[in-house]
Amino acid sequence: MVTSEYERRIAARFATFDQDGNGYIDREDFSRAAKALLAEFGTAARSDKGQALYIGAEAFWQGMAGIADRDGDQRITREEFVNGAVKRLRDNPDRFAEIARPFLSAALAVADTDGDGAATVEEAARVLKVLGVAEETARTAAAALDADGDGKVVEDEIVPAFARYFTVPE
Numbered sequence: 827m828v829t830s831e832y833e834r835r836i837a838a839r840f841a842t843f844d845q846d847g848n849g850y851i852d853r854e855d856f857s858r859a860a861k862a863l864l865a866e867f868g869t870a871a872r873s874d875k876g877q878a879l880y881i882g883a884e885a886f887w888q889g890m891a892g893i894a895d896r897d898g899d900q901r902i903t904r905e906e907f908v909n910g911a912v913k914r915l916r917d918n919p920d921r922f923a924e925i926a927r928p929f930l931s932a933a934l935a936v937a938d939t940d941g942d943g944a945a946t947v948e949e950a951a952r953v954l955k956v957l958g959v960a961e962e963t964a965r966t967a968a969a970a971l972d973a974d975g976d977g978k979v980v981e982d983e984i985v986p987a988f989a990r991y992f993t994v995p996e
Contacts, residue, residue, distance in 0.1 A: 836911040839991070840904045842958060843890070851890065851902040856883040856929075859957055866956045867936050875936050882929035889925030923989035930988060931981050944978035947971070 841847075845855040845862075860883040861871070869875050894902045894910030902910070937945040937953050945953070947968045954964035973983045 833908050837904060837908050839911075840907045843902075843907070845958065849904070851894075851907065852900060853884070853887045856887040859883060860929075862956045863933055863936055863953060866952060867939065869936050875932065879929070879932040879936055882932035886926055886929040893921075893925070919989040923985045926988055927981070927985050930984055934979065934981055934984065942978075944980045947977055947979060950979040950984070 840851070843851040843855055845858045857880070860879045863869075863879060864871055864876050869879075871877070871880065890902060890910075891900065894906045896906050896909070933953055934945050934950075937949040939949060950971055951961075951964045951968035954967055955961055959967065968979065971979045971983050971987050973987075
């Protein structure tokens with residue numbers, strides 16, 4: 827049962843991970859996200875960037891399952907997600923950032939179409955849209971990720987922002 831405002835906000839984040847909308851998060855949701863990102867940016871799954879993205883997605887899934895899959899069925903329900911965030915991540919957002927880092931780093935590399943080591947704000951918005959964020963929200967969020975205002979989004983900007991978003995304080 828979701829009771830506090832904090833728990834309600836965390837529960838709203840659940841849909842971001844439930845890529846297929848079936849009511850739980852599983853390994854396939856992470857694979858689906860990786861596949862969609864590769865398609866959006868025309869990157870081959872067997873390329874170094876493609877492989878890194880799939881490896882990052884698997885690592886992210888394993889970390890999330892370790893935190894939230896309390897019954898060990900390889901699926902994270904909305905309740906398990908909320909409880910995992912409330913009990914295990916609220917006081918340690920850096921833990922969540924480290925779980926997400928391999929996927930986020932690989933996603934930025936895929937989005938970095940000019941190979942300069944950073945994604946443009948527009949490329950970051952494309953990533954967010956592919957992951958299910960509404961277009962206007964994706965643009966606003968991507969612009970906010972550019973913490974230093976240089977028009978680029980790098981890992982050091984996105985990882986802490988991602989952790990803050992999913993481990994919102996009360």
